[in-house]
Amino acid sequence: MIDLDAVTAIDMHTHAEVSERGDHSLSAELDAAAGAYFKTEHRHPTLSQIAAYYRERRMAAVVFTVDAESATGHPPVPNEEVAEAARANPDVLIPFASVDPARGKAGARQVRRLVEEHGVRGFKFHPNVQAFHPNDRRAYVLYEVMEELGVPAVFHTGQTGIGAGAPGGGGIRLKYSNPMDVDDVAADFPGLTIILAHPSFPWQDEALAVATHKPKVYIDLSGWSPKYFPPQLVQYANSLLKDKVLFGSDYPMISPDRWLADFAKLPIKDEVRPKILKENAARLLGLTRD
Template sequence: MDVSSLTAIDVHTHVEQDGHGCFALDQELLDASAKYFRAGQDRTPTVTAIAEHYRARNMAAVVFTVEAPAATGHPALSSEEIADAAAEHADVLIPFGSVDPHAGKAAVLRARRLVAEHGVRGFKFHPSLQAFEPNDVRFYPLYEAIQELGVPALFHTGQTGIGAGLPGGHGIKLRYSNPMLLDDVAADFPGLTIILAHPSVPWQDEAISVATHKANVYIDLSGWSPKYFPPQLVRAANSLLKRKVLFGSDFPVLTPDRWLADFAALDIKDDVRPLILKENAIRVLGLG
């Protein structure tokens, strides 16, 4: 991947349909998420469609699914297939893997295979959807393996559109995505690069605190239009966290076009914009 020619790197995009016509979530959750985000565009692009979307914009994207069969009962998309498909578009796509933490030793072995055999460059977790407390020591062997592999782990934090508006939120518990749970993980695995996904509302201050205190913790700005960013996040991105925040859209629920248009109107310093849009991601993903 020639990063010098790219205008931006989107570190947060979802593959929600595979080449076999299978979906990452059941229809009720897909519909609820689309309603929450007011997403009118195609919600289920394939890997190839994502590559075409970003290539047309001279941008790169991190692509992943979330594997949560233990919590949801829904069959997961294959991270192996996603990574192999992304390899056919290596000029614009960077594959992350997903494993279900509840799989125990099998998750550890699979994580190692995903990196060694399929070229995965990181891992995505969604504690609320996967129904696990990320600081539970039962999951520490998985973090130890990812730390040894030298790739980042990206964790959903804060509110989620998945299950939003449904009775009981479809059983999805927000507390699992409190970034303070990841402060424990960051402290216990100082060699593990952790990315806190999204403005972590209602725990935005906690996320800023963790990212400020822990050298191995970063924040991606996906899932929200920049015009709705909490003011303390904008201040931090402009100052003490200018090298710790990353552009992410949450495509397909929020397109890079919409995110970038609103980001252009945000009060961000001129010298900070390229850090957020590309330079920080190059460093965190080891692309330089």
């Protein structure tokens, strides 16, 4: 269990890009494109290195892989390895998992097993890389189990650095990441907690509309330096969505150090900053007693 008094922030969005065995979660082409897009080098820490990195900073981190094997042909970092790393580092790591929607009913059984047997606390979807619309009814068997078990679902929204700049974007299609597709999921599964990941360019207003309209939809601020946040996102984070906006970095593609330094320069109200950095996440993850 995370000691909330011992951590200064909860990073809701970090990636397990490489396993302890050295296997990568992305193909070489997509990995290189992401590195060039984010201008990052040496961004392949193992899970044990991620734990040490966040412990040094007195932060906790939600960590996950992305299972897009049906669309890419590339196997992910195993969910079980992420869960095992979190068990070994319970003071800093919070395990989420990823199940390819193409796995159907077998995927739904995997969701249940990962929660009940491995202690997974939530699930990550990347519609662009997984090549599916979130409101595709084939994915609903996964959401049904997540809603039943009370674990949140994170959906990548907006443009992605995965494949950016590669010929044809590496085959990655942006159409899958419109947050309005997730609005259908929120309507059809009202008990499911949903996190819209990232400022949702070019659909920022759509994301704000969904989050204000659906009670259990949150927004994480990962993937962008805060200095590039659209003004309406800052306005809503300071007001209507002050209890539903979450700190996330997208580490190792963006470091929490860089994110927090730029966040400190935003005109965020003093009473709202701790909500975004820790309190909202703690409540969403069930880390508080209230």
